[in-house]
Every structure is written in structure tokens, then in C-alpha cells.
Amino acid sequence: MKTKKTPIDPVVIVAIGVVLIALALISLAFQSEAPLAGSVSLASQLTLAFVTGLTTGGLSCLAVQGGLLASSLAQQIEQDYAANLTKGKNVKKRAPARVNSAFPILLFLTSKIIAYTVFGALLGWLGSYFTFSPALRAVLMIAIGVFMLGNGLRMFNVHPIFRYFSIEPPKFITRYIRQTAKGVETFTPLFLGALTVFIPCGVTQAMLATALGTGSPMFGAALMFAFTLGTSPVFFIVAYLTTELGAKLEKTFMRFVAAVVLILGFVTLNSGLALIGSPLAFQNLTRNLFPSRSALTSAPTQVPQTAGIVTLSVLNRGYFPQTLKAPANQALALQLITNETYSCARDFVIPALNFYQLLPATGTVEVNLPPQKAGTKIPFTCSMGMYTGVIVFE
Amino acid sequence: MIKQTFKVPDLTCSNCALKLEALEDTLRGVKQINASYHKLEMTVEYDETQLSAQAIIAAVKHSGYTATLV
Known part of the structure; x- marks a missing residue:
């Protein structure tokens, strides 16, 4: 039995995003300038965390974690594109490629919010016991950069070896998801969304440090929830508009997505190299040249x-x-x-x-x-x- | 029960392989399907008294892909 997927209307999602931005701007207007770690009330700290996420956090995190989102979307886009091509074989006039991008973006962001909320709770609990060293973060960023470059090259069909950069989840997980969830395509965005917890951007790290200082699992979780929720509208709008713009290109769509993944892969890899002070990092290379x-x-x-x-x-x-x-x-x-x-x-x-x-x-x-x-x-x-x-x- | 391998050259991502594995739920007589985007193939374990290789190929085609028996 084939079940017809009913994706959430993207217009509704964008509307929610706009409402969130409006709410944040209203909060900002009524917000006095308060230091984050000062003795301000819980509510105003959470509001500040949300607004920080919405403004600087969203764009800053998009620069670091956008690649993971693009990678998770790429899988959905490839599948939708293939499905459109198949349908088009038997009809005279093919409808333009329609990509259900809103659903994986939502999954990715939901998973990210949950992961960071849990991480915030953990940090609050662990106090100053647990931090990611820059070296560890650099290794992770380099690994993710290589993963994205491999995926970009896979999509360009450069060599069969690059197919191994596509994640194949273990069979027991896919069976479980198939039996419990609505579709198998939920795994990649969920997994990659949760993975963002390992590559926090600078603003996120500042927020994580604040969560660490709260010394309370509840407060740490609430703070990270508010912040990550704040970053979500920017993530959603940028990702959604990018994929919609890509859909208009249709014929060159897959190449467009592959190019985006490649570029973001280079950026992530370069950030990792810069973080370990490598002379191969673009900035250091140009400075030396x-x-x-x-x-x-x-x-x-x-x-x-x-x-x-x-x-x-x-x-x-x-x-x-x-x-x-x-x-x-x-x-x-x-x-x-x-x-x-x-x-x-x-x-x-x-x-x-x-x-x-x-x-x-x-x-x-x-x-x-x-x-x-x-x-x-x-x-x-x-x-x-x-x-x-x-x-x-x- | 027999186990047969099919080449599926037009798989474009891991999700496509998962889609083929979902045929486990709809094809009567199938015990297990393992599809791999990495190898561009699928291995089907099925009861040959209830199902044929041709029926499997037809089901794969219905899902939007092309399978050939190895």
C-alpha cells in the first residue's frame, strides 16, 4: 500500500517564522540592555537568548551548520527530483519539479532544538566539567567539511567511490523507522539536525557557556531551547527560499544543489583548518602569498x-x-x-x-x-x- | 526461500535504497530486502512459490527504478 505524503503547507511555516520574528522584535523593543550573565530575571534572560538567536545567532550558525542542513535537504531533493522524472515519462507535458523542502527543514530544526535543549540541560548539570576544546571542534569541522565535499562530488557523479559519502543508516534503524514513522526520509534530517550540537557557532558557544554557568539543568535547557528556537526562523527562511529558487532552475537543479553543498563544504573545511592555525587555510594562504x-x-x-x-x-x-x-x-x-x-x-x-x-x-x-x-x-x-x-x- | 541479487543502476541516494527496502512491507512472499546505494544493488530473500524475479522487477519499476537480475 502506498501512502500519500501530505507535507505541511510551507506558507504556514513561513507565516509562523514571520510571527516569531515579529514577536522577537516586539520583545526587543521593550527590552532594556541587560547583561546576559547578570542578575536579570529568568524571563528576560530567556527573551534575550531568543532574540540573540534570532539576530546574530541565526546567521552565525547558518554559516557553520548550513552545510549539514544542505546535506540533509540534498537527499530529499534528489528523491523528489527522481520521482518527478519518473512521473514525467508517461505524460506529455511534465509539471515543474516540486520539492517538499519544508518537511525536511522542519525535521532538521526540530531535531536541532531537541538536541540543544538536552545539551543545555547536560551543561547545566555538569557545570564547568564539560567543554569542547577548539582542537576537537576543528577536527569535527574538518571531518564534516570532507563529508560535504564528498557528497557534492557524489552528486556530480565524479566517481563511484563518492557514493560512500551518502549515509546508509543501519538496517535495524531503518526497519524501526519504517514501522513507526511516516516515511524513511525522516532519518537523515533528524540525524544531521542532532549532529549540529557538535559544531556550535561562536554565538552558540557563548550561549552554551552561559548555560554551563547556570548550574541548573532546567535553566540550562530552557536557555538553549529559547536560543535555538530563535535561530530557527532564519534557518528556515534561508533554506526554504534557496531550495524554492533552485526548483525554478529545474534542469540544472541537481547541479545547483551539488554546487551549494560543495561551496559550504569548502567553507566548513576551511574554518576547521583556520581553527588549528593551518597555513593551508584560505586566509593564511593569502596572507602568506x-x-x-x-x-x-x-x-x-x-x-x-x-x-x-x-x-x-x-x-x-x-x-x-x-x-x-x-x-x-x-x-x-x-x-x-x-x-x-x-x-x-x-x-x-x-x-x-x-x-x-x-x-x-x-x-x-x-x-x-x-x-x-x-x-x-x-x-x-x-x-x-x-x-x-x-x-x-x- | 531463495536469495537473489538485482542491479539497480538508477539509485541516486541512500533514501532511494530505503524506498526499495520498503517493498518488504508490500510484496507478498518477501522475507527481507537489503538495498545498497553504495553498490547500486538490492538483495531479495523471498519465497519462490509466492513470488518471481519478474514480479520483483515490476514492483521496483513501479517504485520508479530499473532492476535487472545479476
């Missing part, structure tokens, strides 16, 4: 340095100067200055020194740098691998 250009862009922003102290401004749009010159052969103090910095630049990492710290939104943090030989270059980055720079000793 065109040092004069890099010096030009950084020179006007270089802060006059005091003896034994080098200063780095940590801004919402990145680090300045990106190429920080420092004297060689002497111990130094690196001053990291933030001023209402809420982007992931706050999550500061120096991979070579194994240094990692979530900086205060406004303030100064000092890092001791051991003496380095002239010509040594020490890259630094945000925990997402988005903003990078290098300290050059001379």
Missing part, C-alpha cells in the same frame, strides 16, 4: 605598542590589525581589547599556544606570550575559523 597587501591593510590600524605589550582590538567584524607585529626574543603580554563585541571574534583561540578563552563583551584580557625567534608567525582565530590574523615576530 600576498604579505605586502596584508601589511597595507593592517598598517593603518596598528595600535602604537608599549614596551613588552602588544595590543589587539577584538571588534565585531574581526581582529585589528590582522597582521600584528611584535618584537622577537622577549616575553610579551598580548592585550585583547573588546568593546561591545558580541560576534564570534570574542571566542579567541591561539592554536599554537593551545590558548582558548571567551573574552568579555567589553574589557581587556592579557595573554602571556613566550619569547619567539624572529620570523616566527603565530596565527590566531575565532573559534569558528571565520575571523583570523597572525602575530609576526621581527
